[in-house]
Amino acid sequence: SQTIHQWPATLVQPVGSPLSLECTVEGTSNPNLYWYRQAAGRGLQLLFYSVGIGQISSEVPQNLSASRPQDRQFILSSKKLLLSDSGFYLCAWSGGEDQPQHFGDGTRLSIL
């Protein structure tokens, strides 16, 4: 069966520090991969999605970037974090078009 892992579960970072969040999927090949951000009490905002290695599409302009160095690895990064980058970051995968997305358990990011 397929599983998705995100780490760390929680992270506290100072303003201006770099960021690297990692997501890996097991049990499937060539998944579509997604990064979302969720503000407290709000819905999910799609940040990036990828349909293959090295293929990244950005949904909104922001202080973050994404990379997919391997088929089942998706990384969310920032060179300098802002206070507004605080939030709950979720990674998801799907098997393709018209397939549901399956989420990891997220990373709670707090910027001080």
Add this chain to the structure above:
Amino acid sequence: GESVGLHLPTLSVQEGDNSIINCAYSNSASDYFIWYKQESGKGPQFIIDIRSNMDKRQGQRVTVLLNKTVKHLSLQIAATQPGDSAVYFCAENRDNFNKFYFGSGTKLNVKP
């Protein structure tokens, strides 16, 4: 009990009653919809999906209804249990890249 999405973000029901959670979507071209359940501190969990060529789909204790005329989606939960307490999101797939757009969610409180 019945919610109307954004105007009633919290729905309280008695254990054993049926729950109805509503969602309005925006794009008449959307052809695939999913309901997710999100418990506190966790990622969204897939509940049930429906494609635009269907009006109704049933799962275990859950039913999703799709009204394309008025662009409305609902999730019915039969015999609501305390474990159903969570935030419920609808998501619509608007394009061919399996990108989903999420509503802001409805919080379901089940009173024992």
